[in-house]
Amino acid sequence: MKTLSYFIYALIIIAILTSCNYKDEYEKSEENLNERTLNEMSNVKMNQINAKQIDNINAHENTSIRFSPFTAKEIMDIPGVSHSYVILTNRNAYVSLVLDHTATGTFGKGNIHEQDNTGESNGVYNGKTGSPYASPKNLVTDTNSNFTLKDENNISSRLKQKVVMEVKKLNPKVEEIYVSANRAFVNQLNVYAQKTWRGNSLKPYVKEFNESVKVYFSNHSQN
Numbered sequence: 001m002k003t004l005s006y007f008i009y010a011l012i013i014i015a016i017l018t019s020c021n022y023k024d025e026y027e028k029s030e031e032n033l034n035e036r037t038l039n040e041m042s043n044v045k046m047n048q049i050n051a052k053q054i055d056n057i058n059a060h061e062n063t064s065i066r067f068s069p070f071t072a073k074e075i076m077d078i079p080g081v082s083h084s085y086v087i088l089t090n091r092n093a094y095v096s097l098v099l100d101h102t103a104t105g106t107f108g109k110g111n112i113h114e115q116d117n118t119g120e121s122n123g124v125y126n127g128k129t130g131s132p133y134a135s136p137k138n139l140v141t142d143t144n145s146n147f148t149l150k151d152e153n154n155i156s157s158r159l160k161q162k163v164v165m166e167v168k169k170l171n172p173k174v175e176e177i178y179v180s181a182n183r184a185f186v187n188q189l190n191v192y193a194q195k196t197w198r199g200n201s202l203k204p205y206v207k208e209f210n211e212s213v214k215v216y217f218s219n220h221s222q223n
Helices: 002-027 038-047 069-076 157-170 183-197 203-216
Strands: 065-067 081-089 092-099 176-180
Touching (some): 065 183, 065 203, 069 081, 069 092, 081 157, 081 183, 092 183, 176 203, 183 203
Parallel strands (some): 092 176
Antiparallel strands (some): 065 081
């Protein structure tokens, strides 16, 4: 009986140690956006120099816009990101994000996304109207979609910083990097993307784009 007790005790200790090791490994993993070490906080502040987001509408006087599919692809490899569009201008980079649950802590200030996914399990696209249809212009909507956040400041700071650093690494000449998970912004870029796929130039939309980003990024800061 004594031997059995020792054996059970040993199993409990092993289980506790295994659990602690798993927790430690997970907290250090790319899938965890909740935990932020002091070094990571310092890196965030240091990288603001390279991705400074300032309340200056003149920063958005872009003269050209183009998509960067390669940059977007790399961002979509980051846990927590379902989809991304990246537009490069003559000076800036603009990133739209659609978020998912492949990482914890994606939402920086709680579960405040814009989507109501009621009815999704029943094959109904819109749980409010019962409609199974969606507009092709919209990559995301307010029902049965992956997640968007109206205010970009509500994106996890750690996730945003991962995105900023990836964009800067791939496009070192950009002056400013702006990141948003705003649903209207995502869908606007989706419309531009469809025009690009059809072979249409985005030059006629530069003014419209500039006016939009002045609104989306008029009051923001990188946490």
